[in-house]
Amino acid sequence: MAVTxxxxxxxxxxxxxxxxxWLDRQxxxxxxxxxxxxxxxxxxxxxxxxxxxxxxxFKLAPGGYTLTFIGWFNFKKMLTGSQQFHLLGTFGAITLxxxxxxxxxxxxxxxxxxxxxxxxRATVVxxxxxxxxxxxxxxxxxxxAVNLGEGGQLGTIATTMFYVVGGVAVQFxxxxxxxxxxAKPIRGRSFFRVxxxxxxxxxxxxxxxxxxxxxxxxxxxxxxxWHWLGFAQTSWSADAWTARFVVLIGDSWQWIPFIFxxxxxxxxxxxxxxxxxxxxxxxxxxxxxxxxxxPSIAPVAATVVLIRAIEAFKIIDLPNVLTNGGPGIATExxxxxxFSEWRALNLGGSAAVAYILLFLSTITCVSFFNFxxxxxxxxxx
Amino acid sequence: xxxxxxxxxxxxxxxxxxxxxxxxxxFDGVTVNxxxxxxxxxxxxxxxxxxxxxxxxxxxxxxITVPFSDIYQKLLTDWxxxxxxxxxxxxxxxxxxxxxxxxxxxxxxxxxxxxxxLEQDDIAPFFREFSQKYAGKTYMMTFDGDFHMIFYxxxxxxxxxxxxxKTWEDYLDIAQAAHGKDMNGDGQPDFGSCIGKKRNxxxxxxxxxxxxxxxxxxGTSEGVFFNTEDMTPLIDxxxxxxxxxxxxxxxxxxxxxxxxxxxxDTRVMFVAGRCALSMDWGDIGSMSVDPSMSKVTGKVGxxxxxxxxxxIDRTTGEFVACDANTCPHAIDGLNHAPFAxxxxxxxxxxxxxxxxxxxxxxxxxxYLSQPAQSNQDVTKGETGFNPYRLSQLEDVATxxxxxxxxxxxxxYLGAIKxxxxxxxxxxxxxxxxxxxxxxxxxDTAVARYLAGELDVDATVETVVEGWNEINEELGxxxxxxxxxxxxxxx
Numbered sequence: 121m122a123v124t125x126x127x128x129x130x131x132x133x134x135x136x137x138x139x140x141x142w143l144d145r146q147x148x149x150x151x152x153x154x155x156x157x158x159x160x161x162x163x164x165x166x167x168x169x170x171x172x173x174x175x176x177x178f179k180l181a182p183g184g185y186t187l188t189f190i191g192w193f194n195f196k197k198m199l200t201g202s203q204q205f206h207l208l209g210t211f212g213a214i215t216l217x218x219x220x221x222x223x224x225x226x227x228x229x230x231x232x233x234x235x236x237x238x239x240x241r242a243t244v245v246x247x248x249x250x251x252x253x254x255x256x257x258x259x260x261x262x263x264x265a266v267n268l269g270e271g272g273q274l275g276t277i278a279t280t281m282f283y284v285v286g287g288v289a290v291q292f293x294x295x296x297x298x299x300x301x302x303a304k305p306i307r308g309r310s311f312f313r314v315x316x317x318x319x320x321x322x323x324x325x326x327x328x329x330x331x332x333x334x335x336x337x338x339x340x341x342x343x344x345x346w347h348w349l350g351f352a353q354t355s356w357s358a359d360a361w362t363a364r365f366v367v368l369i370g371d372s373w374q375w376i377p378f379i380f381x382x383x384x385x386x387x388x389x390x391x392x393x394x395x396x397x398x399x400x401x402x403x404x405x406x407x408x409x410x411x412x413x414x415p416s417i418a419p420v421a422a423t424v425v426l427i428r429a430i431e432a433f434k435i436i437d438l439p440n441v442l443t444n445g446g447p448g449i450a451t452e453x454x455x456x457x458x459f460s461e462w463r464a465l466n467l468g469g470s471a472a473v474a475y476i477l478l479f480l481s482t483i484t485c486v487s488f489f490n491f492x493x494x495x496x497x498x499x500x501x
Numbered sequence: 502x503x504x505x506x507x508x509x510x511x512x513x514x515x516x517x518x519x520x521x522x523x524x525x526x527x528f529d530g531v532t533v534n535x536x537x538x539x540x541x542x543x544x545x546x547x548x549x550x551x552x553x554x555x556x557x558x559x560x561x562x563x564x565i566t567v568p569f570s571d572i573y574q575k576l577l578t579d580w581x582x583x584x585x586x587x588x589x590x591x592x593x594x595x596x597x598x599x600x601x602x603x604x605x606x607x608x609x610x611x612x613x614x615x616x617x618x619l620e621q622d623d624i625a626p627f628f629r630e631f632s633q634k635y636a637g638k639t640y641m642m643t644f645d646g647d648f649h650m651i652f653y654x655x656x657x658x659x660x661x662x663x664x665x666x667k668t669w670e671d672y673l674d675i676a677q678a679a680h681g682k683d684m685n686g687d688g689q690p691d692f693g694s695c696i697g698k699k700r701n702x703x704x705x706x707x708x709x710x711x712x713x714x715x716x717x718x719x720g721t722s723e724g725v726f727f728n729t730e731d732m733t734p735l736i737d738x739x740x741x742x743x744x745x746x747x748x749x750x751x752x753x754x755x756x757x758x759x760x761x762x763x764x765x766d767t768r769v770m771f772v773a774g775r776c777a778l779s780m781d782w783g784d785i786g787s788m789s790v791d792p793s794m795s796k797v798t799g800k801v802g803x804x805x806x807x808x809x810x811x812x813i814d815r816t817t818g819e820f821v822a823c824d825a826n827t828c829p830h831a832i833d834g835l836n837h838a839p840f841a842x843x844x845x846x847x848x849x850x851x852x853x854x855x856x857x858x859x860x861x862x863x864x865x866x867x868y869l870s871q872p873a874q875s876n877q878d879v880t881k882g883e884t885g886f887n888p889y890r891l892s893q894l895e896d897v898a899t900x901x902x903x904x905x906x907x908x909x910x911x912x913y914l915g916a917i918k919x920x921x922x923x924x925x926x927x928x929x930x931x932x933x934x935x936x937x938x939x940x941x942x943x944d945t946a947v948a949r950y951l952a953g954e955l956d957v958d959a960t961v962e963t964v965v966e967g968w969n970e971i972n973e974e975l976g977x978x979x980x981x982x983x984x985x986x987x988x989x990x991x
Contacts, residue, residue: 177974180603180933185581202966206945210954273954337758352689357761360952446700447760448952449945460701463574464936465599 174471194472205275206449206457207473208263212272218265225261229254232491253487256480274360276449276457276473277480282364283371283453284432284484291372292425295379300409302380303387313384320377328441331370335442360450363443367451370438375431379424386420387413422493426485433481454480528560528861535848535862536575537591539566542885543645543846546878547591547869554868560861570701573599573936580605580851588854589862594632594844597640598931598983606640607850612863613639618871623890625921631721631928632844636986640849642866644875646889647845648926649710650916652785655802655909657684657777665804665912666778667835669711669747672807676754676778685774685796693754695767695776700948702763705939706842706929707780708947711748713838713927714809715740715820718828722990725838725927726938727968728815729990732981734968737961738818745950745957752951760951772797780806782842783887786913790903791882799906803916805923808835830925839920840927845889887917894918931987932980934971942967 143150174194176187198207214222236242236250260281267274274282302313319327337346337355346352356362390413398408436455439445445452445460452460454477462470537544544566551562565587567575572592579587581603600606613619619642621629628643651672653665657679666672676693684691698704709725716735717725727734735741752759756770764781771779772788772795779785788794789801811820812827821827828836848866850859868874872892878884879893880903888894894917900910920926930939943964950960972980984990 179975180577180581180599182602182604184583184603197970202963202970205963338756353757355756355758355761357758358952443761444699444701446948446952448700448949448954450952450954460941463570464941465574465577465934466937466941 170471170474173467174475176468178465178467180465190468194468195476197469198472198476203469205273206452207275207277207476209267209275209278210271210273211266212269214265214269218269221265222258222261225257229257249486249490252483253491256483256487273448274450276452276454277476279364279450279452280433280435280454280477280480283368283435284429287368287371287375287432287435288425288428290368291375291379291428292421294372295376296383296421298376298380299383299387300413302384313381316380317377319374320381322374324374324437325441327374328370328437331373331438332442335366335370357443358447360447363447363451367435367438367442370442371432371435374438375428379428382424383417383421386417390416419493419497422488422496426488426493429488430481430485433477433484528558528857528864530559531857531861532561532563533588533858533862533865534563534565534586535589535591535865536565536567536572536579536587537846538569538572541883543591546881546884546886550869550874551865554865558861558864560865562865576600576605580853583853585851585853587851588858589848589850589866591644591846591848594641594643594847595929595931595935597635597847597849598935598987599933600849601635601638601640602933602983605852607852607854607859608638608640609633609642609850609863610639613642616867619867620872620890623872623892625889625891625894627841627921627926628845628889631989632841633847635931641847642849642870643845643847643889644866644869644878645845645847645886646879646917646921647782647843647887648839648841648917648920649706649780649782649806650839650920651804651806652771652779652781652789653802653804654679654684654774654777654797654800656800657682658802665802666807667804667833668809669714669807672778673747673750673754676751679777680754682777684777691775692756692770692777694751694778695755695762695770696751696759696780697762697764697767698752698755698760698948698951699763699766700760701940701944703842704951705944705947706840708744708748708943709927710780710806710840710842712741712744713840714807714836715743715811716813717838717925717927718812718823718830718836720830720924721926721928722988724984724988724990725840726930727981727984729981729985729988732972732977732984734965735815736964736968738813739820740813742957742961743820745947745960748947749951760948769794771801783913783917784882784885786900786905787880787884787887788882790900790905792904794882798904799909801905802909802912804912805837805916805919806839808832808837810835812836830923836925837923838925838927839923840929842929844929844931846886888914894921928988930984932983933975937971938968942971 173187175189175191177190177193179186179188197203233250233254236246263278264281266272267278298316302309302316322330334340334342335356337343337351356366394412395408398412403411434455435453436459439451439453439456440459443451445456454473458470458473458477461473535547537547540548544564547562547564551564555561572590573596576587576590576592576596577599579585580600597606613621624643625646628646633639633641633643651666653675658665658675661675661678663675663678664671666675672694678693679691680693681690683689696707698707713725716738717723723729725735756762756775762770764784767776767779768781768785768788770776771781771785772791774796785801786803789797792798808831809823811822813819814821814827823831823834823836830836848862848869850862850866854862869878872890875886875890876893876896878886879888880899894914897907897910897914900913901907905913932938946955946960946963946967949955949963950957955963
């Protein structure tokens, strides 16, 4: 009887779906449709258009302009042609430090791959991702080794990586330190919280101009100190590395507050009972930080570093205002490089630089997320 | 036409307010959006003059300002995409070729020819015949006379027993002698030479000013950037090499952060009494008599860019001595090639703007350029406008009244006059995408050379390779034709 009934149900013609049911079923898609259209319109389309631009030559023509498809010419010029020095820098003979950097990177990569194989969770997609990351890491290690070698000079890729790695490291260390201090029950804590946060609320160009005035060793506020120290006849802007460090300091001044405020929130939301129990047990401050605070804030810390790194890849205001990329091309970032080409109407070359930046930042940040942020979050969960 | 006739009549008669209501109806309700650089210079005098023009004509003048480095692209984006939100602009004449050849700029020839109030004959021939024109037509109206010259401290040179520099060797000699002396009485050692060498600023123009006297000797149409036979860059030669060396040598007598100074910085330093010599446009002259900023009023002289006793032979690239044949325009045996770097700010009108708006924009530009306005503006340091009319070069009394001193005023205006009258004036590069040649390739190479990243040979090689590459990308024949057209070469 049950079988007969089932057969009867199966054989019956399907009921016509009402508009109401259809809308109900499609509601999810319909709700996200405006957002998808917006993303396609304002993000994906420009991305495709700029990809075409990177493969083209822009030329003004009567009444407008022409775009001629030239294939990989713009990339070739940057990577192996006349603009190689600008993007990749000048290659010098690799020194002992360079070889140590390369071998260290290789060792790290081999160790990571062995761990991956032994984990028993290797997948095809995982392998592809790791191979891309390995190629990028090795390429960057070799690039740094040859750029820092005898007779070598940094190009815009290495300079940008310096701002990203060096800048974010400094900002994280100081931001974390300030957050730990402000989490303590000290007098004037609220005042310092607001004070440390102020630079973040100022527009980047404003920060750059303010820092330019501060860093002026001829008439700036620190000029008397600079002269008293006997540096009157020297300038940070005349040397490649001091100029890079000054840009890095300016960038840190602007962004430490961001890391500070996020980490402060994370520290203050850690379980107080665990800390108090540890204090009762006589644990030192370092032990509390290592075993309770750091595991508690690590996922937030990794995320804030990721966000900051993405932003750091796009640095332009400070080098543009402070040094215009000089001395030489010492402080020029990839974004400033792309901007200079764009300003001179080399739109194809500018788009090519922008795409190289996109690949580099995407691979770096996705790798950082997959190999650091994700495991930390999973570990915490 | 009616408007221009009115303006001309009014200017001639010296009548202003009484007759203006008749004009007010003409541009009533018309708004003109004019783009130029962020003030106070250039946009400042335009903003100051706009209300009085609005009162007289009814036209509303919107001065939109952006940083100098963004003007070129802003205009290009607006005009090439057909947005046309900018009706007119005040910009560098170097960019005129890109805009005019693409049909974005209104041909101003008929308007200017019929505009008596402009007193075109009073505009120095270099600006009237070269700077405002492209392919024989006038697309821009000049508001500013721009070319490089040397400024020196008359009191310092007198104390050192030196004469104003006639050659680059003289310049280095004075700079060396003055370097380290306290020239403004603040107890601090000051500098022999201050030149803005910041990257992505004006450094490549200054280098060209040094190289000019070594490379160009037979007049403007000989050109200083490319060989007019085959578009070979005039870089791989003894003249350009020597210019690189001289340019770098001046840094030895400059401020320690000279590589990070642009002209805005060096001008302030010069009028603060911190430099014995400086290479600049005419701005130092007007700034030096501004009591709000100058400590050197009455102590500033000016002279034409230094010359050379030898110039390059274009076939061999080596130096040959100056004689009547090799340096036909030499003064006292020295080949001078004053460089009209940048060329002076000028106004151009969007060809696709509404006709009524174009009329109003033209009337405003004409108003700015008329002697009644411009003769005042060129004497104020903050305007950024320098003398470009012949009558302005004769007006020693105004400068003397402002505290420059008769002798210094004569020296300042004389330096301008000598430069402007030189048949060997260098016209700035005005071929399509000239910014890539100068601001990207040349500027980057020079900045790397000054920073010690490249030596002389590597700098020469880099510039030659970069310029040849752009020539090939854009078409050697097309670029050669454009180059010859701008400098008037056969």
